[in-house]
Amino acid sequence: MNGKILVIIDHFKGEALPASWEAVGAASELARSGGGQIAVLVLGAESKPLAEQVFQFGVQEAYYCDDPTLTDYRPSPYAAVVASVARKLSAAVLLFPTTVRGRELAALSAVELGGGVMPDVTELEVSDGKILATRPVYAGKLLARVVCEATPAVITTRVRAFKKPAADPAHGGEPVRVEAVIPEEDIRVKVAGYTRSETGVSLSDANVIISGGRGVSNNPELSPPAGMDEKQAEIWRAQQGFKMIGELAALLGAAVGASRAAVDAGYIPYEHQVGQTGKIVSPDLYIACGISGAIQHLAGMRSSKVIVAINKDPEAPIFKLARFGVVGDIYKIVPALTDEFHKRLGK
Amino acid sequence: MNIVVCVKQVPDSAAKVVVEGGRVSWGDAPLVLNPWDEYAVEAALLLQEAAGGDVTVLSVGGESAKEALKTALAMGCSQAILISDPALDAADSQAIARVLCAAIKKVGGVEAAFFGRQAIDGDMGVTGVQTAHLLGWPMLGLAARVEFENGKLRVERSFEEGRQIVECQLPAALSISKDIGEPRYPSFMGIRKASRAEIPTWDLAALGIEAPVSVVRWPEVFNPPVREVKTEMIEGGSPQEIAEKLVAKILEEKVL
Structure with missing residues (x-):
């Protein structure tokens, strides 16, 4: 590959x-297989201290722009600086994390620079000097290989698909300040x-997710406060259920998920x-509590490393994806799990 | 205020989608209005109710996409236009954005363009903001709340860390998040009106543009590797016994 790899933090x-x-890790992988130097750009308030940190990840150059027009994120002035730095460096590849801002800026930079955008990729390889990206489509029911015929290739990396690079604190450097492009009045x-x-x-960053489905409202032993109608009582029951899930999540430092139902x-x-x-x-561990496993839900969590399913219905489709399954009442199993993790993890 | 909503027709989210003989197949699952776009239609109709004007729904696609447009009409949109041209068969997001930009200009007098978060087939989520950029309009992406007062939009945008409240004058483009509230169901009258609607089709010549260049190619779409999961059912005489066994197994996996 000719040209630099520009990563936007x-x-x-x-x-x-x-x-x-x-995303910096993905850049290192690309640099190893296809060559090219890595530059990093940080925009907005507090961007300089962040730009100083990036050298420890083996980055050669870092740029920052802390102009007052960039104190709050706004797409157009941010994209204009990304494009100006990319042009200055003749960047061949732009890498963003797949976050709300990352995806938006990637889309804008691609138009601005005449490149092509490949959002939310899970794998990258260099073949014949071109980047071949793999990205899930149809919520991961299928995978697509995508290639960009124009320069730069603008990519966003799916959260948790690439490894954070190892840090070497001995590796330092001085970031370069760049100017904003669009004045406030414009x-x-x-x-x-x-x-x-x-x-x-x-949810997106979590190592562990504990999720609840419709089943969380089915605890017959709970009697809701007087004066609630049927729907209110159902929601109250469900909230007690999510409280129970939340306790296990808090113990494991996990995020709480839910099914669409x-x-x-x-x-x-x-x-x-x-x-x-x-x-x-x-995540590395996904515990599904009272979730039957509709295809829309499975599409959203099927790439979890270890899946545990707890459900009353032994025929629930979620069990087909699960490494471990328990047929049982989540109201009995989940609190028992919380107690047991307490003991075993010494917390 | 004249509003445009850009929508796409996609296989239903409950479809089992597989690649068969090199082609993407969704069996006998129906093609529907992209679920995220339903929220965009809802938000556009709410804004129209507050500010007046028309809501025009646009879609780029084949003849079948008229069905998705009819769903939007049945929900209450004023008119629908299909943009269809064989030259757009392998169009990438930027090419579609150029087409939508030309179409929005041709509709005329449009002050706000609404988009869904992303289409659930390609999962790109970039066409809306690219269209906004080509129009020279600001993009208010992932709007969780939209208010319109004294000619000004006030929008809460969803980000990972919370919401950002932004204000801007028209014209503007918005993409809509699910937080906006449940989309309305088509009314009986709406369905009748939609079934009788004549939906015009514009090709590239009608838009007065050449086929835009596409730079992103999709050489291969394939089934993900089958996940070999051997499910181990954990049993026991009491919840405590089950928990003991399950926790031991989870700790063995070294994922905590």
Whole structure:
């Protein structure tokens, strides 16, 4: 490959999203097999300290832009700086993590630079000097090989598909400041504020996910407070169920997931949904509690390393994907699991 | 306010999708309006109810895509246009964005363009923002909440760490997240109106553009390697006994 590999770090107020380092890892893999130097770009407030950190991952050059117009993320001024740095370096490849900002900036940079965009890839190889990417389609029911005929190839790397590179603290360097491109008066979007979500561990980054399905509302031993109608009582029961799942999740440092059925029934907010129209996840351990395993759900978690299924129905399709299965009542099994993990992990 | 919603027809999310004889097959599962686009249609209709005007629904696809357009009409969109041209068969996201940009200009007087988060077939999620960029409009992606007051849009965008509240004047493009609320069901009257609707088809000549260049090729689509899972059922006389065995097995896998 001729030309540099430019990796764009995604962060919020100076805190890098973990997938950013995985994109640096993907760049190292590409550099090893196809050659090319790695440059990193960090944009926004607190970008300089982050840019200083990247050298330890074997990166040759780092750039940052902390112009006031970039304090809050906005697509157009960010994309303009990415494009200007990419042009200056004659970058052959742009790598972003598959985050909301990463995917958006990748799409914009590809148009801006006359390249092609290949979002959410899980594998990269160099063949005949071109990058061949593999990406899941139809929520992972199929895989596609994709190739970009134009330069640069703009890629976003799927969260958890690439390894964070090993750090060598002895390897340092001085990042270079670059200028913003679009003045404030030409930026039409103004940021009025933020609301932070309270979801705890993020589903996409989680090593362990404990998920609940419709089955979480079926505890016959719970009697809801007086005065609730049937639907309210069902939701109340389900919330007690998710509380129980949450206790196990807290112990294991896990994220809480849910099936679409549980979200649609109003048991838990949408941001917890795993599946084709929710989040696609691939944790090391996925424990499905009271989830039967509709095809949309399986598509969203099938690439998890170890799947454990607990369900009353021995015929539930989820068992076909599970490494370990328990036919039983989640209200008895999950608390017993929490106690046992407590003992074994010494927490 | 005149609004455009860009939608795609895709195999139903419950379809078992496989590659057979080199072709993608979804068996006898129906083709439907992309589920994410239903939220875009819903958000567009909500905005129209607040601000007036028309909602035009656009789709690039074959003749069958008219069915997806009819779903959007039945939900309450004012008119639908199919964009179809054999030259678009292997079009990549940027080529589709150029076509949508030309179509939005041809519709005329459009002040807001709505998109779904991504199509559940290609899972690209980039066409909306690319179209916005080509129009020279700001993109308010993954909108969880949309308000319109005094000619200004106020949108809550969803990010990994929470929501960012942004404001901008029209025109603008938005992609819509599921947080906007459940899309409405087509009404009986809507279904009747949609079934009688004449949906015009525009080809590239009608849009006054040449076939845009596609630079991303898909040389191969294939079935993922079959996952050989040997399921081990954990049994025991009590929940405690099951938990003991299961936790021991999980710890052996060294995933914690």
